[in-house]
Amino acid sequence: MDVLERTRALLAEHDPAGTDRLDFLRARFDAGLAWVHFPPGLGGLGAPRSEQAVVDAELAAARAPDNDPRRIGIGLGMAAPTILRYGTEEQKQRFLRPLWTGEEVWCQLFSEPGAGSDLAALGTRAVRDGDGWVVDGQKVWTSIAHAARWAILIARTDPDLPKHRGISYFVCDMTDPGVEVRPLRQLTGEAEFNEVFLTGVRIPDTHRIGAVGEGWQVAQTTLNNERVAIGGQATPREGGLIGVVADTWRARPELRTHELHQRLLKGWLDAEVIRQTGERLRQQLTSGQPGPEGAAMKLAFARLAQELSGLEVELLGEEGLGYDDWTMTRPEVVDFTGREAGYRYLRAKGNSIEGGSSEILRNVIAERVLGLPAEPRTDKDLPWKELPR
């Protein structure tokens, strides 16, 4: 039975019109149609990743409910591939199904105030205590922490080792009383992210992912997937910001000047180049393990978003001087198109910082793709506790 037949069988057994949303999603998971490239029993069929599109199209045509993927993006895009690759069988069985259905929302506890680009310098400590660990520290830039049930967490388990080698990777229960989530307001006015304070948080050793001391390696899988998740979706022509700007251009002849026209044409061109580049990347990705090309897409996307959002404000002229709303809210997803130009302009500034800054991504490309030599480093072999701060 091919995936299309399986999808039709699912629909025949669970008519979306008459089935509870969550029941339908669980049935879809159990039928292996959640992410077909995952193994059987874990929501997949071990099928090529490309066949997912067949399933999705058939389900969309039948108006079946989806799992609101933008809201649970961190779980789907980052936690799941990491658990799949490094998790124990028990961890996979426990976490993946409710993660995929959205019953359990995931967030990410990686960055710290003193460890951003240099994530491996992180100072949050996890100390062995019987059959578990006790965690203390401060994390930052955590989206959806206030709604999350679980977090993927990296913490230092051995400060005597060099910084990349003393880190372990955990699943942290966000309902633990030692977890405090505080909104972190951004320049847009929103608090899309949070600061998370961890005070004596207990994590059972069964919630460790990968071996003790191998957390840095495990985190690479998370981070590579983050970059792909950000830059890797298929988009139609004029999908995204360029469509918004082009529509304004078409609707508002009085705003047009040759200077803006030349920049618009360049932006349209660049958007199309990035779109075709992404498409070629997807055609190349036969395995599920993304490489540094994801970094390249994210880099290109950030630059384009900043270029276009800056252009949009200038195009609007007097309207660009306004702002829709500075009220502090705590949104669960970023809504680039549902707000005004000024918001897009400000929010796009984060595109080149969050999830690996553009500077770090250029290093990654230069070293991993082009094979250029690393810069002289003095911090790689020193015990973490002896690093200058």
Add this chain to the structure above:
Amino acid sequence: MDVLERTRALLAEHDPAGTDRLDFLRARFDAGLAWVHFPPGLGGLGAPRSEQAVVDAELAAARAPDNDPRRIGIGLGMAAPTILRYGTEEQKQRFLRPLWTGEEVWCQLFSEPGAGSDLAALGTRAVRDGDGWVVDGQKVWTSIAHAARWAILIARTDPDLPKHRGISYFVCDMTDPGVEVRPLRQLTGEAEFNEVFLTGVRIPDTHRIGAVGEGWQVAQTTLNNERVAIGGQATPREGGLIGVVADTWRARPELRTHELHQRLLKGWLDAEVIRQTGERLRQQLTSGQPGPEGAAMKLAFARLAQELSGLEVELLGEEGLGYDDWTMTRPEVVDFTGREAGYRYLRAKGNSIEGGSSEILRNVIAERVLGLPAEPRTDKDLPWKELPR
């Protein structure tokens, strides 16, 4: 007597119409009107640098001959300030007058094939021999070497010291039989520069400038003056390349497009910004010792020249596909405006390499002006002979 009166007195005593060119120039030097900010007896009056303009204007109005400053630019711009600052009284007396009159042309023996940006790594050896030195090595990027009587030369006098400390600075006689000058053809087709091979060249110790081992410090004066010489001349509006491109634009309406127009306007703007910046720099320069601002001007000038010369070729369309002449010649000065657009395009590529590459200049600005920390260095304290190559 002020400088204007002295100039009129010179003209009264030596009518340009009836005086031999060289006699006039010598008389001008002896009258202290060569470079008025130099000391009396050395072609100057110890006057403010700004008063030179008064002299020059008066002499130009009287159609007095000049010393063909473009041809002897290295002598005037680099050798002279260095000799003035570090030379002995005998050296100043011997060298400055024929240097200024152009009787003796100077060139510069600094760069080597293995020491370009990292000039201090140079390997040309000067070995003590009685009351002089014997020099062996290879220099490159030497303009006007084939016409030069003297060269300023830096060479390694102590390979056991770290690289910046084992260098000394000499005046090298270009007529010495050990000096071989070979033309070095560039991508323009011309051989504007030379390679210079030094084989057992003898230099008397009286031709050393500055102390033994202080050559690097002495060379800084030369290099700072080089950058100012390149970027520091006063230009009228639309002086330089922008004038050529703007004139083509005005004369050839059939070539105009909005895309090119926007780039032309940007180029015109940038040229005017650089012009005003240079003017402000000149107003600031009260002493004769230029600082890192010269580096900034050179950086800006190189970028603009490359932008405009690339634009010019595109503006010309079909004509831009042609080239005036690939014949190898050995010009004594660079003639940007006397040749066609393709030549300018190619020659401008050198602007960001010669006399301190744009990359090195950015380092200079970041460290000396902004005070940003130097990168980690491993080569500064090692003996030169132990450096990896």
Add this chain to the structure above:
Amino acid sequence: MSDLLYSEIEEELRSSVRDLLTDHCPPTAILARCEGPEPYDLPLWRSLAVGLGVAGLQVPETLGGAGASVREVAVVLEELGRSVAPVPYFGSSVLGLTALLACEDRELLPAVAAGELTATLAVPFSTAPGGPLPAVSVGPGGTLTGRITSVADALPADVLLVPAGGGLYAVEAATVTARTSLDLTRQLADVTLDATPARQLASHDGPVRQALLTGAGLLASEQLGLAEWCLTTTVGYLKERRQFGRQVGSFQALKHRLADLWLETVGGRAVARYAADALATGSPDTAIAVAVAQAHCGALAVRAAEECVQLHGGIGMTWEHPAHLYLKRAKADQLALGTPGHHRNTLAALADLPVPLP
């Protein structure tokens, strides 16, 4: 060529303005104020205008001013840009006074020059020097009717200078409504006139055009000061911040970017000074000087603020860090009084670089 340096008097003026702003206008105070009911800091404005006496620097002493020139105004603007201070200096002392100085009617001038009365020019802040003016009609008895959107510094103004019927009018009793603005430190407002009493100051558009041209030229100095704050603050942060066991400021890619930014800033200082000097001396080169300064500095300030946010990393994205105040001011200033693209385009005519035929 004109004097592109700062005189000793100008440097002294800069010091006293900077001292006042350092003491009374820290970023925390601006942040605390900007979302509240009083987005302008009127006590600070009073200290500056009346206390330091900079409200009417360019106004002759005989008319109640300091008898200096717009060169000195430009120095004040550099410092106000450096501190993004929420005071109506630009509206009152730049736009307002320039217009009033160009009117024959002198009644309002001394009080505005003394800082006793705050004025502004009632046009959308995005209006370019040669751009269209709002439609305000003159009714019977010289009353005015119309709506003018996005006016800078209208909220704290005592008197609005309103272009109407080809001339200029003074209005004291308009309805002024705040607008949610991108720039938190210079909030815009809409002005509604409904048969509102007004007094004619000029019967031609000369004063308005002069105010817009002078405003565009002097705004470059504000943008320069803003860019310098961004550069200095970023350099300072990168010397402190350590990642990978090094000061982040020792990484060459960042050093090169900051060197390029410094170079643009050095250019900005030259062209802003040249424009101020041209405006002060009535140079025939003024139109080009203003276009060059605004085209360069409008882009410079945005780039400096964007680099400041980016190179501060996550912390620069937070509301608590002042970088965003500068980013918002820079982006709004880029639109104000003509975008850089607009000013570049004016060079087509001014510098005889003809537009292609269609």
Add this chain to the structure above:
Amino acid sequence: MSDLLYSEIEEELRSSVRDLLTDHCPPTAILARCEGPEPYDLPLWRSLAVGLGVAGLQVPETLGGAGASVREVAVVLEELGRSVAPVPYFGSSVLGLTALLACEDRELLPAVAAGELTATLAVPFSTAPGGPLPAVSVGPGGTLTGRITSVADALPADVLLVPAGGGLYAVEAATVTARTSLDLTRQLADVTLDATPARQLASHDGPVRQALLTGAGLLASEQLGLAEWCLTTTVGYLKERRQFGRQVGSFQALKHRLADLWLETVGGRAVARYAADALATGSPDTAIAVAVAQAHCGALAVRAAEECVQLHGGIGMTWEHPAHLYLKRAKADQLALGTPGHHRNTLAALADLPVPLP
């Protein structure tokens, strides 16, 4: 979406072309040849066209070709761009064959497809797909008179395809005069026709327009190959070259620039493939695909070559180093068949982004 990858057959084709060029076309040989009396390497052209049989890849087997498509032609062009080989492939196998395939007259096609006859399209190489064609008049008996300047690959051509009188003609006996060209590896020539005998191939301009459009789209692949050589060579040099006791390639500012260039190159590969595939399949998106590919790759190749020269420092400025051959080819290619600016401007109509009203 179309197939943007390379098939195994395409990769094999690439290998054999690359092997031939590596063996027979080192930079030293190109340099030695380019100023001599034979700027084209005709023995190499014969090995490539006839020996490897790539002259007519896209021509159906029934017409004497290889029965492949312009996707394979694009692969050959990538390799020719990588080696800046002085062979008339672009003129004969791209411009010439595209025009001939669009004519009903089939007489010349088999010989050109087999590489036995070398053709080119007699238009200035700067002609954009929709651009004006040279004025050539058709006289009595179908003879042609006129002058066509800056024709690519005319020097070694046996037959010229000349647009005249709205149609297309084959000419074998024109006067062809070399022109000193910016591009040393594809030298241009002027064609003079003086009542020259000609044979009509088509009575409409379809074949010319198709050749120009296909040429513009496939030139992107040559530009891509050229850019890749520049990037690879620069990266290789920076790993070798030491300054300041380090490999120069470990300096972050250079690493970041090369990362950006790599990113543009990755984009170039996607758009060049998309254009080749669109041309091969006759996609309705072809016009946009060509404009996007040429606008991007025309700029890419120049930037890559300029960075190659700059980052090689002094050595890259010398005549002995091959970098300048790539710089000259890249700059000439940027002007060829419409500049990047021209192709961006065509997107205004193709993508419905209307030009501002005057």
